Amino acid sequence: MWLDALTLQLGYNATLVTLGATCLGVAAGVTGTFLFLRKRALVSDAISHATLPGVCIAFMIMVALGGDGRNLIGLLAGSAISAWVGLLCIGWLTKTTRLAEDAAIGAVLSVFFGFGIVLLTIIQNMSAGRQAGLEGFLLGSTAGMLWSDAVIIAVGGTLTLLVVMTLRRVMALVAFDPGYASARGVNTDRIDLAIMGLAMAITVVGLKVVGLILIVAMLIIPPVAARFWSDRTERVVVISGLIGGVSAYLGAAISASAPNLPTGPIIVLMSFALFLFSMLFAPTRGVLAAVLRHLRFQRRVHMRQGLLALAQGQPIYESYTLRLLRRSGLVQADGVVTDLGKSRASKALRDEKRWEIIRSDQALEGAAALYDGLRALETVLTADQIAEIDRKIGGPQGVTP
16 A cells, blocks of 8 residues: 555555645745744744635635635635734834744734634534534645646646745745845845745635644754755755655555555655654765764874874773774784884874974964864874974974874
8 A cells, every 4th residue: 555655556645645745845944944044933933823814804805795615715815914913913022022933923823823722612613614624724634625726736836836946045045144144235134035925825725734733843853954964055955855855755645555644744754754864864864974983083182082092102001992903903902012002103203203393382272272182283283394393393304194
């Protein structure tokens, strides 16, 4: 079943859901990158919770006009208006009161969501509302998705993605250095508003697939995971889009392969799985890479201390240091220093004396600032500078590195 789901062989509806969710995942990952870089991750949570009153009010209006209230375009329009009002409330509270942005977000989030729950309860007691299925907007509901619903989601996600790619450079500039962007004539307030508007668009489009409670995960988890893989904005944007698309594709496919398995939560779990993989195995910023760097650093420290002890004729009591020296062929199994060990020990001791001269010479202040006890002297000074230091030390000169 899983293989059939991954190859889109489970039928028309499952294919619709999977493709629509994939488009949404890519757009959410790319859009969320700029929210993450701008340090506005919590805003997306407020936007998502602020959509619920709009969904409920739109349903009531459509029912009052003689419809059944289930038109997806009408519901999404209502959620968009409600989310926009929520954004305006956050901006107003932040600018006209002493509330910090996080406090304003918390207030708007809780009030709008509470109001939405009250309206949802009222709708459930209406004769037309018992079969409305609006509770599906909380966690997403794809079981009854139609072709028109999938088209709306795919088109909305694609259009949002195109706008993001058009504005990506200026949004990245504002995210990293709003002061510099403003000095260059960029209207940072409008760009911030555009970022919030794009996040709102993704939130509204994704209500049917993931729901308003979990959509924030699709906006934030992919860029956080992508950040482990690169320091360059362009690459983070691309990786975030890939992570969002893959997690949505896998989540939708897996949920289609088993009965009554919710799509939205599975997509979020797939996103978290990719985040966990990135956090552990990313080559530069991952946990495994950090552990390996620490072990390499520890090994270099023990080797240096061991070589200095050999050069000064001091006993070595640390068993790990002795093992390292033996593995490197610097000490024999019986503890006798090899010729290579004597040469390396002499070099280590002489480098220590060289560093002492460097730290006492104001002309070499820049090089002295790089001293950490492990850095190779040849990476800091030229051969002529090292030879000059050796003349000050006296003794043998031109020691082979």
